[in-house]
Amino acid sequence: MYQPPHFREERLDVQHALIRNHPLGLLISSGEDGLIANPIPFRLAKESHGLGTLQAHMARANPQWRALSKGAEALIVFQGADHYITPSWYETKRETGKVVPTWNYAIVQVRGRVRVIEDSQWIRAQVDRLTDGHESKRMIPWAVGDAPDDFITAQLKGIVGIEVEITAIDGKWKVSQNRGEPDRRGVAKGLADMATAEANAMVELVRTFGGLD
Template sequence: MYQPPHFREDRLEVQHALIQAHPLGLLVTTGSTGLIANPFPFALDASASPKGTLRAHLSRANPQWRDFDPDQEALVIFQGTEAYITPSWYEAKRETGKVVPTWNYAVVQAYGRMTVIDDPDWLLRQIGAVTRQQEAARPEPWAVTDAPADYVAAQLKGIIGVEIEISRIEGKWKVSQNRSEADRQRVASGLRGTATDAAQQMADLVDERSVR
């Protein structure tokens, strides 16, 4: 990933927090016909290995778990908050007009060898981990055990597990750090005037990175 120094984020705990907040990762592997990419919700076990271990499940009908090169690293891309940034928010728009639009974003890329796991107990734990993470904020969280055991067992037969011990991980927070303090304030203010959750979250990131 292209990494200008001012956008680079190397803190593992910050990278892990983005993965946990945005667990739908794009799994990219190399197969017999070239690159294969599919989105899957991942559970991160931060304590299972030095950089963390990612676990997911695929449909058995999905060829990606069969057609991949185990000697090549897999890549999982986790896309965090993103927002369009209009040049109208920059002071130079008024002064010289020499400005262009850009896009702010936070992203984590995790690499590692992928292992396929065909084990009902492992799959049940993985599904439980993903479910608990997503249901935790609900007033009455749904649990896998709420479904009949025989139904869950039948569903497990249709999926396969994958596990990736992260060997290297990169974070990039492109959130207007290359602009002046006045521009960053105007960007944050402009985003807060945009009625979307993503814009509000990006405004928070711009403010946060302005004071680092």
């Protein structure tokens, strides 16, 4: 992707944190009929090994896994916080008027070859780990074992597992770092004044990456 130097994020722990916090990745690959893209919830595993490994599963009825079973390379896009930025928040607007709107966002792109897994034990363990990772935040977590065994067995027959050993990872945090401090502070204040969940998520990034206290 297009990467101006001031937006490039190369710290692996920061990239991994975005994947963990925004695990729904857009899985993009090429098939006989052209490009295929599907949103898939991923789990980041083996973080201490190389660039990490992604694990997930998809419906057996989804034709994408058959193209991936041939050892195809895939691109997976994880979208973090994003928000429209009005030039009205810039101090530069009052000084010169030479400003335009933009869009702030944080994003991670991952590349790697996909291994398709049809082993039922692997798939069950993957579903358990993915579910437990999200249910653990709940006061009364739901577990896969709460459902009848025969029901779960039938459900597992309808999915296949996928594993991606990450061979390349790129992070881009476009969060107003290219603006002067007065403009960055104006963006942070404008977002904070909106007081929405989306704006609050972005204001934290603007403050952190913009060196604002």
